[in-house]
Amino acid sequence: MDLVRDILDKQLLDQNGVKMGKIDGLLLVVEAGRQPHVTHIQLGAVVLARRLGSLCGRIVEEIAARFGGEERRHPIMIPWSKIADIGVDIELAIDSRKSPLSDVANWLNRKITARFGG
Amino acid sequence: MKKLLEISLGIVTSIGGFLEAGSLATALQAGAGFRFDLIWAIALGTICIAFLVEMSGRFAAVSRHTIADAIRERFGFNFFLIPFAATLVVNFALLCAEIGGISLALQYATGVSCRIWGLPVGALVWVLLWKGTFGFIEKGVSMLGLITLCFVVAAFMLKPPWREVATGFLPTLPGHDLGKYLFVAVSILGASISPYLFMFYSSGAVEDEWDESYLVTNRLIAGLGMSFGGLVGIAALVTAAMVFLPRGITEIDSFDKVPVVLNPVFGLWGFILVVSSLGIACLGASLELSLQQGYLVAQGFGWNWGEDLPPRADPGFSLTYTFTIAVATLPTVLGADPMRVTLLSTSLTALSVPLGVIPFLFLMNDPKYVGEHRNGWIGNAAVLFIVALGFVLALVTLPLQMFGS
Numbered sequence: 085m086d087l088v089r090d091i092l093d094k095q096l097l098d099q100n101g102v103k104m105g106k107i108d109g110l111l112l113v114v115e116a117g118r119q120p121h122v123t124h125i126q127l128g129a130v131v132l133a134r135r136l137g138s139l140c141g142r143i144v145e146e147i148a149a150r151f152g153g154e155e156r157r158h159p160i161m162i163p164w165s166k167i168a169d170i171g172v173d174i175e176l177a178i179d180s181r182k183s184p185l186s187d188v189a190n191w192l193n194r195k196i197t198a199r200f201g202g
Numbered sequence: 203m204k205k206l207l208e209i210s211l212g213i214v215t216s217i218g219g220f221l222e223a224g225s226l227a228t229a230l231q232a233g234a235g236f237r238f239d240l241i242w243a244i245a246l247g248t249i250c251i252a253f254l255v256e257m258s259g260r261f262a263a264v265s266r267h268t269i270a271d272a273i274r275e276r277f278g279f280n281f282f283l284i285p286f287a288a289t290l291v292v293n294f295a296l297l298c299a300e301i302g303g304i305s306l307a308l309q310y311a312t313g314v315s316c317r318i319w320g321l322p323v324g325a326l327v328w329v330l331l332w333k334g335t336f337g338f339i340e341k342g343v344s345m346l347g348l349i350t351l352c353f354v355v356a357a358f359m360l361k362p363p364w365r366e367v368a369t370g371f372l373p374t375l376p377g378h379d380l381g382k383y384l385f386v387a388v389s390i391l392g393a394s395i396s397p398y399l400f401m402f403y404s405s406g407a408v409e410d411e412w413d414e415s416y417l418v419t420n421r422l423i424a425g426l427g428m429s430f431g432g433l434v435g436i437a438a439l440v441t442a443a444m445v446f447l448p449r450g451i452t453e454i455d456s457f458d459k460v461p462v463v464l465n466p467v468f469g470l471w472g473f474i475l476v477v478s479s480l481g482i483a484c485l486g487a488s489l490e491l492s493l494q495q496g497y498l499v500a501q502g503f504g505w506n507w508g509e510d511l512p513p514r515a516d517p518g519f520s521l522t523y524t525f526t527i528a529v530a531t532l533p534t535v536l537g538a539d540p541m542r543v544t545l546l547s548t549s550l551t552a553l554s555v556p557l558g559v560i561p562f563l564f565l566m567n568d569p570k571y572v573g574e575h576r577n578g579w580i581g582n583a584a585v586l587f588i589v590a591l592g593f594v595l596a597l598v599t600l601p602l603q604m605f606g607s
Contacts, residue, residue, distance in 0.1 A: 093275050093282075095267075095504050106274060106504030132279055172265065172275075172570060192517040202332060202513025202520060 085170075087122065095173040096127070098180035105185065107174060108132050109159060125167075125174075126159040127185065160184055205419040211406045212255070212427015213344035214486055215399050219251055220244070220431030221350050221438075222487035223303030223457075224296070224548040225393045226480065227541065229435045230463065231454040232386050233442030235379070238362075241370030241436055243387045247394030248432030250591065253584040254559065256424035257566050257577065258400040262407035263416045265571040269404045270501040272571060273561050285397070285557040286502050292554045293398050293495050295547035297530040300488040301327070302540035303457075307481030310461050310473075320534035327488045328527050332520065336409040336509035339493075343486035350434045350483055352475040356467040357437035360444040367440060385602040389548045392595050394431075395588065396551040397558025398494045405497040409509060417575065441467075456541050488527075496523035552599040555592035559585065 085091070087110060096104040109126035130148055134141030148156040160183075162176065169175040180186055193202075219225065232240035258269050265272070274282040305319035330339060376383045412420065445463050446452070454460065460480065464472030493509060500507035500519040513520035533543055562585045566577040577585070 088278070093278050095271065095275065103504055103506045106279075106502075108279070135279055136283075172267065189517050192521060193514045196521060197514045197517045200332065200513070200524075202517075 090170065091122075091125070091174065096125075097173050097175045098183075099168070099175070099177055100179065102180050104176065104180045104183070109135070111161065122164050124161040124163055126161055128159040130157065131159040205416060206422065208410060208412075208416075208419065209423050209427055210340045210344035211403065211410060212423035213347055213430055214340050214490060215255060215403045215406070216251075216427045216429075216431025217343065217347045217350070217483050217486040218402065218490045219247075219394045219396065219399050219428070220435040221347070221479070221483040222296070222393075223299045223480070223484050223540070224544045224551075225390070225435060226438060226483065227454060227457065227460070227544055228386060228389045228393060228548065229438040230442040230446070230460060232390060233439040233444075234446035234454055235386065235452050236376055236383055237443045237447060238367050238370030238440065239374060239376055239383070240387055240390065241367065241439060242373045243390040244394070244432055244435045244439065245371055246373075247391050248428050248435075250391075250395050250584075250588050251399060252424050252428040253581070254395070254400045254562065254588065255403050255428060256421055257562060257581060257585075258404035259407045259412070259420035259424060260417060260575055261565060261572055262404040263412040263420055264414055264573060264575045266408060266413075267571060268408055268497065268501055269401050269561070269565065270498050272565050274502050274504075276565060276568065276571075277561065282502060285554075285561070286498065288554040288557050289397055289401070289498055290495065292396070292547070292550045293491050293498070294526060294530060295543070295550050296396075296398070297488060297491040297495070297526060298533045298538075299540065299544040299547045300484045300491060301527075301530055302534045302538070302543055303484030304481050304488065305534050306457050306540050307477050307484065310477045311481075316540070317535055317537050320531045323488075323534070324527050324531035327485070327492060328524060330489060331492055331509065331523055331527075332513060334509070336406070339489050339509065340406065340410075343482075343489060346482045347486055349475065350479045352464065352468070352479060353434050353437040353441055356464050356472075357440040357444075359467050360441060362440050362444055381602060384598065388552055388595050388599055388602055389545075390435075391591070392552025392555060392599065393548050394435075395555050395559070395592065395595075397554055398491060401498065401558070402490050402494045405494070405501070405507075414575070438463075456539075492523040492527050495526045496520065549599050549603050552595045555595050556589060559589050559592050563589065 092107055092110060094107050096107055098104050105127050107125050108128060109131035110122050111124040111126055112120050113123050114120045130145055133144035145157045166176050166178050167174060168177040262268055273285060301323055304323045305316035308319045309316040441463055445466055461473050461476050464476050468475060496519040497507055499522045505518040506516040507519035508516060
């Protein structure tokens with residue numbers, strides 16, 4: 085498997101087929117005496133910004149920390165073991181409604197969408 | 203047979219390509235300024251966009267992915283940002299022009315200034331999207347859009363010299379105003395090959411849940427749908443050549459000259475038909491552009507999207523088009539000249555063509571997405587030709603913008 089070709093930037097689906105974003109980054113762990121291995125997939129604007137360059141990454145980290153709290157400085161991490169199937173899309177064995185990923189959508193719904201009767 | 207009813211997707215797409223504010227103005231300008239000489243540009247644009255639309259429909263039907271999805275997935279985020287940013291800007295400029303177009307149509311109909319109409323028009327577009335379904339929008343726009351066929355009737359009733367019309371299908375250089383001729387040609391091609399059209403079409407195919415059983419239908423819809431737009435575009439050009447040129451009007455520098463174009467044929471009804479055509483075509487294009495803005499952002503970031511979902515199920519998608527529409531009403535409300543906004547948006551589109559088309563070379567040959575339905579040599583040759591054409595358009599747009607207009 086080629087990580088960049090087959091995993092990075094692919095569509096993520098939860099166990100109900102709900103779209104959860106695209107895979108924005110991968111976390112590789114390199115340990116002495118072992119092959120490097122992927123432990124987590126990463127999601128969020130912070131990872132995307134880091135891919136564009138370290139300065140860009142730091143700027144977006146600051147913005148995220150200021151508006152969303154200090155924990156937003158780091159991307160959302162999903163353990164590799166949660167991957168259920170790898171095809172053109174990547175399916176996870178989790179329910180997106182219970183993941184922090186839905187926080188922003190829920191916030192938007194409470195603040196805006198619901199007010200317009202959506 | 204039932205599948206053929208989905209031609210509405212093709213008709214909506216082609217209204218966005220050939221009949222919205224910019225394309226209609228350019229087709230009329232072409233006829234008034236150069237008689238039948240520029241028919242070839244509309245014909246060539248029709249063939250190119252039909253090829254691209256067929257491919258994006260095939261891509262969506264086989265892979266259940268849209269073109270925007272696949273650009274991010276296949277080329278990665280960093281590359282994706284380039285066509286993403288370009289299309290976002292171009293779509294926004296075009297939407298400003300379309301909202302201006304609807305407002306102008308309402309001004310001609312009611313006598314109330316288009317600046318007043320900007321906000322109500324934005325609200326109308328938004329409500330249709332917020333409450334409507336994809337099928338409702340697609341069927342509604344394509345049914346109402348048939349009114350633009352009045353240009354075809356007019357073109358026939360004006361009894362143009364058919365031999366000269368036929369000669370117009372062959373590219374020739376004009377005896378005068380070469381810069382302006384090229385500028386209009388580039389605008390026509392840029393407006394008809396614009397990336398948002400095939401991106402929208404692939405999203406529409408996913409909205410309509412096409413699968414591999416739609417491949418033949420898709421081919422027919424791409425051909426017939428784009429021919430509809432191309433035919434009406436050519437008819438508008440012929441009408442302008444027969445009406446404006448003999449009356450000494452060679453410059454369509456303002457929309458105010460447009461509403462009378464059918465009067466010699468239909469009398470007062472001509473005015474009503476042109477104004478309704480302008481309003482409906484611009485409304486169709488506004489809906490298409492707003493949706494495409496939502497699709498592009500949602501697909502680029504992997505969010506949920508779908509016009510048939512309630513907005514709470516895809517807030518990112520719904521709020522993207524909401525925000526876009528709100529901001530796009532501003533130029534009209536602030537009193538920007540609709541013709542200038544239109545010309546600016548049309549030349550921006552021409553700049554974005556190569557960025558949108560190059561990915562086709564890779565996507566349409568990737569077995570992971572299209573399997574055995576990948577492009578044959580004809581398809582690939584067509585894409586290569588359009589990429590080359592796109593580069594020419596992008597390179598000559600800026601200098602022509604300065605000297606031609």
